[in-house]
Amino acid sequence: MTTSFEALLPGTERALLHRVAVAQAEGRAPSLVGAVVRDGTMVWNGARSCVDGHAPDAETQFRIGSITKVFTAVLVMRLRDEGLLRLDDPLERHLKGTRVGEVTIGQLLGHSGGLAAETPGQWWERSSAGLRPELADVLGEHPFLQAPGRRHHYSNPGYTLLGSLVEELRERSWEESLRHEVLEPLGMDRTTVESVAPHAGGWAVHPWADVMLPEPSEHLGLMAPAGQLWSTAADLARFAAFLSVGDERVLDADSVAEMRAPASAPGEGDWEGGYGLGLQLLRRDGRTLVGHTGSLPGFVACLWVDVEDDLAGIVLSNTTSGLPVGAVAADLVRIVADAEPRFPEPWRPLPEAEVDKELLSLTGPWYWGTYAYVLRLGPGRGVLLEPLRGTGRRARFRELPEGGWVGLNGYYEGERLRVVRRADGSVSHLDLGSFVFTREPYDPGDAVPGGVDEAGWRGL
Template sequence: MTTSFEALLPGTERALSHRVAVAQSEGRAPSFVGAVVRDGALVWSGSRSCVDGHAPDDDTQFRIGSLTKVFTAVLVMRLRDEGLLGLDDPLERHLKGTGAGEVTIAQLLGHSGGLAAETPGPWWERSPAALRPELSDVLGERPFLQSPGRRHHYSNPGYTLLGSLVEAVRGVSWEEALRREILEPLGMGRTTVEPVAPHAGGWAVHPWADVMLPEPTESLGLMAPAGVLWSTAADLARFAAFLAAGDERVLASTSVEEMRAPAAPAGEGDWEGSYGLGLQLLRKDGRTLIGHTGSLPGFVAALWVSVEDGLAAIALANVTSGPPAALVAADLVRIVAEAEPRFPEPWRPLPEAEVDEE
């Protein structure tokens, strides 16, 4: 028996298209793009838009928010693999004078460093980067909410510290390291710090009226490593394939596996989810998903990988709130896994040389 995994069955494709259509409609999103990766290849993408005849495709950029954190984590893991730092090193050993130097690099990666979730002052996603020119402006006078290492507490400033760490150790900007060490090797030419056409515009939909309101796009400055990137479904499909199997040009499979392991105890009520070293972990529909979600004003995004099923899915929408991108991406994985389950490897007897006659 031979089996081709080149394309999905028509019934599977229709179910995927229906899920995206429902997400766009019920979530009141101007546009919604979904994509599925199987065994490392993009096998389906689809979209739905309120503009007839102008739906985005897998080459249209959307802002991906905190999915950026996974890229920052990969850059840090590369430094570890090169012997330039250790995950148990205190930050102060490599980045001086932050006021949070006792936290370890592993704790920052896994959001167990005890740092605040957000910066002090105005909402950083909606205010100019000029308000936070230094790390002290990002962390504030009291950067710690609790002792480092005690429990998981998601922190955007923590990933600003990691981005600054990359710059200090590598000697180049975070953006240059990202381009040279991840984007170019993986062929992700449509993943950028600034939007490059074709790209979606960011919108908010009024909570009590079907009215679209444009969302401004702020430069994130020092907060860029926590959520600045724009990307496409096609580029994120390449990144998903990397997260599933690794790539020696970027990060060995053993190091990617290390990122996928839970790094800190989950908080109360988070029993179905956890966090690795830069990767969110989710138990859904009986399978383990790894990846990340993201949001910035005007956009929501999600990427989930089921390593066991050889599947990944991407969900992108250009609206501040509404469609649950994380749930939709998980549903896209489930639809394919249930409709077209992966074939197991054929049973084979032990080679004669390995048989113990006794």
Template sequence: MTSSLQALLPSTERALLHRIAVAQTEGRAPSLVGGVVREGETVWFGARSCVDGHAPDADTQYRIGSITKVFTAVLVMRLRDEGLLGLEDPLEKHLQGTGVGEVTIAQLLGHSSGLGAEAPSPWWERTPGTLRPELADVLGERPMVHPVGRVHHYSNPGYTLLGSLVEAVRGVSWEEALRTEILEPLGMTRTTLQPVAPHAGGWAVHPWADVMMPEPAEDLGLMAPAGQLWSTVGDLCRFAGFLAQGDDRVLARASVEEMRVPAAPSAAADPESGYGLGLQLVRKDGRTLIGHTGSLPGFVATLWVSVEDGLAAVALANATSGPLVGLVAADLVRIVAEAEPRVPEPWRPLPEAEVDQELLALTGPWYWGTYAFGLRVGAARGVTLEPLRGVGRRAAFRALPEGGWIGLDGYYQGETLRVVRRPDGTVSHLDLGSFVFTREPYEQGDAVPGGVDEAGWRGL
């Protein structure tokens, strides 16, 4: 049930149903299901099926393929947050004997490790995992196809290594860690390694005729952390809410936000997409979507979240190819965002306890050379620095316990902003990664690197 505040308009619901109906028909999928989340609450579900009267519901399992990788990445981030490993640690520090131990955990998460895209023959998605009982069988004789850390190259074996890393550090199976640390806290009772009824069967649809053939559903063994899971629209909508807001029972919001930051350069052929720490990042219809796509023989799946819109969408189908569920999920987000744009929260002043007079005194205009910027104070003593006209380097900053601020985005991400005071305690200037911001442009006596011309400003 949805609250009256969250319920969608009938016209919006019809547009959503029309979108998945078109996708099921044009994509020639035996069935296709979709769901929409708004502000953390599932507000719509729709389904289309080739069997009259037997449309799947939000509790019907589909195989979700590489969406599994997001779960594996969350388990790794939990280990990082507990201090059991560092993202810049070489794999060898925690998982010995792989032969590729020089790659870092961050490089594995972001697919910049240099590892190959697939395991050696035979095709791992259509053969039992018992054919690859050891990591050496997954990696093969030539595991590296690119220099370490140089390019983004999607790697399924890389996530096999991360699953084995979780087991080595946690001391339990990847499956047990997944169940106790993510699925149970989030109430995802219908997400499993093996299919549990009701579930869809996977089908291959002939590309030139309206006939079908069942696809095998293999247990992937060691490759499971890269693509094993079965899930439902209902469960994935819960997971989407977690990816939007974080959940301290699973992973803090700040760590989920860290996963969304691009970890490696985008491929030149696709400048509108990128990859964070286990999350795909795309630009579509003027908005940023985070999440993941997935496919295994017989199934395609997508989960997209638009944090800015407070929306997420899931699309699942049981066909090897045909339905473009990545576009479908993006369209479900777009339809709701355009028809029912997010209503902003009311403006409210800061709580009295957060009002800092010294910080208020720093607000207003500052000058980097002759460029004018404005400093604005936000919640939790955070600040933003933005150009007062034209384009420029805008950034938000988070307050540091020891004083000063750390950049959160843009050019100044990771850079430190600090207040520099004179011997008498008055403010001299702001220092941002060595850039000096003064209250006046090139004022005599200010701490401007290189000094100020003694004659001052003049006409022609």
């Protein structure tokens, strides 16, 4: 039985509330709400406000800005899974006349399409969408800053294109597709395109004085798929659970895992982070976080998920700037992970149906040259190949219907591992992308590329 605790310890809850209180005070935020998700359930939420007795709760809406992009990416991945498009398809194949049609859908998802970060003209987040009625107004005269596919460069117009792609293939609005395909199945009824009370008001706080100014709240029009949504801590907790394990009603676990994998080379100097397919990636405090930050005038937001520990941190605030929501959300995850470390699953033997004596005979030490590796059985007739000691290339492999295995991660991702047999049916060696693994290091009887010196091993 899995060891699980719904409630956090009082000391952990106090540490979380203290972090939220410090963030609100030092960030001079009108209000701030934080939440933690563990094992798919929101186990804590807390808030602070500049008005006594009026702190927001987990059902109070805030604008979430670019977290919206993750929802748009999910809609595109659903189209891919239904066979309506491929990630390496050029945009022009499905959305005509954009003038950037050579960019692939995968490049747009991972922000490697070479497009500009912002729209031309007035600041799009703070001006009327009526200034940008067509895609040409979003992209401008010179939409490319660099060649597509070269490196990561964040692009808000790129997600406008993806929203228009969804509308073209679904023959309905981006908003309708989002509601029917994602929000309703996940029970996110407090995530909306327009604000629904109770919701926070957006404020700008003067950088050098303790005074505030209300921010305008514009509908983003064509740019909506890049940053329009309002949501709550409770709804984002449901979304965090989905980003951790998937949901067959929306996207299965494999497709969500694909979104979490790095999709483009990081920008110069940005080696602690990266970008998947609609998801930001961050390495912090020794753990990998996936999710997204968001900001619009008057609001900042962040959702980070630690898949390994099945933890998520959420922070929402109604201030334009000054609050490092990404760091605060990461700290919420760290506080719980450190104070209440996850219990490992109990060790259990493989199911009897997965025990294959022939497969079992392949386990144990193998040698690539003089490098010692070990092959272990994994679940579902998969295998794990890892160095026997020290560092080296480690990878998990999934069994293929035609025989052999395919690498799932690391250096050997996508590479084929197969058993090579002698004429009498006995095992000669393992072949992994042309690398030969033998039972003994450089044994003269083995199929070692280049042969083995006939004199064999010797001393000095």
